[in-house]
Amino acid sequence: MKSLLYIGNKLTNTGLNATTIDTLSKKLQEEGFSITTTSSKKNQIVRLFDMMFSVLKNYKVNYVLIDTYSTSAFWYAFFVSQLCRFLKIKYIPILHGGNLPFRLDNSPKLTKMIFNNSHINVAPSNYLLSEFKKRGFENTIHIPNSIDVSNYAFKLRDKITPKLLWVRAFASIYNPKMSIDVLSKIKINYPEATLCMVGPDKDGSLEATKKYANELKLDVDFTGKLTKEKWCKLASSYDIFINTTNFDNTPVSVIEAMSLGLPIVSTNVGGLPYLIENNNTGLLVDANNVEKMVEAVEKLLQDVELTHRLSNNARLMAEKFDWSQVKKEWINVLK
Helix, strand or coil: CCEEEEECCCCHHHCCCCCHHHHHHHHHHHCCCEEEEECCCCCHHHHHHHHHHHHHHCCCCCEEEEEECCCCCHHHHHHHHHHHHHHCCCEEEEECCCCHHHHHHHCHHHHHHHHCCCCCEEECCHHHHHHHHHCCCCCEEECCCCECHHHCCCCCCCCCCCEEEEECCECHHHCHHHHHHHHHHHHHHCCCCEEEEECCECCCHHHHHHHHHHHCCCCCEEEECCCHHHHHHHHCCCCEEEECCCCCCCCHHHHHHHHCCCCEEEECCCCHHHHCCECCCEEEECCCCHHHHHHHHHHHHHCHHHHHHHHHHHHHHHHHHEHHHHHHHHHHHHC
């Protein structure tokens, strides 16, 4: 039995959404891997020391998996990877965040220390695969994020109503206020339009978005964090999924929305054009372009054939992310 140590931010106990460390570790365990995960410490300094101690404690594992981000959490990956190098443990960075290419360019020496010395780098999106290969990190492969498609009840949309759904953590990089502007504009032609926003607060953006909606006198349903089961059930009452992010990789919430048959209107940033084919599996608009997103939403409301096609094709695309397919690639890497 192969033994693994998975390093990442296990912060669901603080009210944040589950991330790859929560989902992938469980899946690998079900496939027979012995796996230890860390860290759930809320304080960032304490979390780093907890991660480092876990590496020292589990130095005999076959591989260390490291969730790797571009901002402050980048330093977890840096220090853990260098400790692994010192202890001669094979480590595998799992690449997250549409902003990671900027980190490669701004911190070339540090990123080379991590990614040139890894056993292999795993990119969940073809976008990050392309960006890493472009910069000479040839030991990078693509293994997508996964879902269990059978858990998502598909509902084919054709003739729809202006019921908008937004699902993400509330953080400034995901531009939640844009969704309020979109609703405001849509209500000019569709006064019955509604918006539901699902997700926990990450940086104060939830209260800022609520305040903004109140200033515009818009009635928006803010649910806070919901379990996957609850928000997927809620989704059956909505017809269009909007994604307003300024930076992104391959968001699982978008894949889940596609699996549910929701037509997607998303900003064309980061890994999203690698996930969504414009006019085939969703509609893409420029970042922070409220007018274009409104036009895209109204296009869906007026074109039954387009909506039907996007809904059906989105589900077919989502099926490629089913764990039954993705697990083969992970087993091949870790065997």
